Amino acid sequence: MSRIGNKLIEVPANVTFTIDGNSVKVKGPNGELNCEVHPQISVEMDGNIVRVVRSDDEISSRSLHGLTRALLNNMVVGVSTGFKRSLELVGVGYRAALKGQNLELSLGFSHPVIYTPPKDVKVEVEGQNKIHISGADKQVVGQVAADIRDFRKPEPYKGKGVRYAGERVRMKAGKSGKK
Structure with missing residues (x-):
């Protein structure tokens, strides 16, 4: 169980979070950041909540789960507050x-x-x-x-x-x- 990977990401009102396949784009008042997500990891958005989900329980998927969530959270924080x-x-x-x-x-x-x-x-x-x-x-x-x-x-x-x-x-x- 990934404690970091299972945490939800709240997207502030002044930030737009766009998911296009394996590409994620975050835009806010401080700029715009892009990230390519590994194919074993999927990103789901429900309203202003973002969830990172892994496809299976392999070691590589588990290690990418928390990493991807942390990178996406850093992108949201970076474009909103910096x-x-x-x-x-x-x-x-x-x-x-x-x-x-x-x-x-x-x-x-x-x-x-x-x-x-x-x-x-x-x-x-x-x-x-x-x-x-x-x-x-x-x-x-x-x-x-x-x-x-x-x-x-x-x-x-x-x-x-x-x-x-x-x-x-x-x-x-x-x-x-x-x-």
């Missing part, structure tokens, strides 16, 4: 700025790092050391945040680098001096 990730820059001289659509990061290298986000993702800079990434697709928002964090991951001795908001970095003791 997803947001926040990053913090920690370190002396580490700062971020928007230059048009591009994000310019000063991360202690000899050159600034320029990052161009995908067109369906919105990047905002608060102050000089906070970056907010928002969009309708949860996977894309998380991937953009991970890509920016990869430029300079937090190091364990001083904690300098790009980290997720609220992320705790385990610090190492470092060298002990002469005693």
Whole structure:
């Protein structure tokens, strides 16, 4: 029994949910998302309630059941309210700025790092050391945040680098001096 797969998805009034064979299309105020559903899984809609049903009890069908339901729910939440990730820059001289659509990061290298986000993702800079990434697709928002964090991951001795908001970095003791 899939606990996640058996949960129902409520579609808000401002979101249109369209099923066309194995293709699902969700449209709302934040954009439009499409998804191809595996043939072993079927999607049924009754009013504003969406149910994900599997065809049999095989292992592959059971694993796809919860996954498909979670992906469809993320699509509904994304086009209605959206997803947001926040990053913090920690370190002396580490700062971020928007230059048009591009994000310019000063991360202690000899050159600034320029990052161009995908067109369906919105990047905002608060102050000089906070970056907010928002969009309708949860996977894309998380991937953009991970890509920016990869430029300079937090190091364990001083904690300098790009980290997720609220992320705790385990610090190492470092060298002990002469005693």
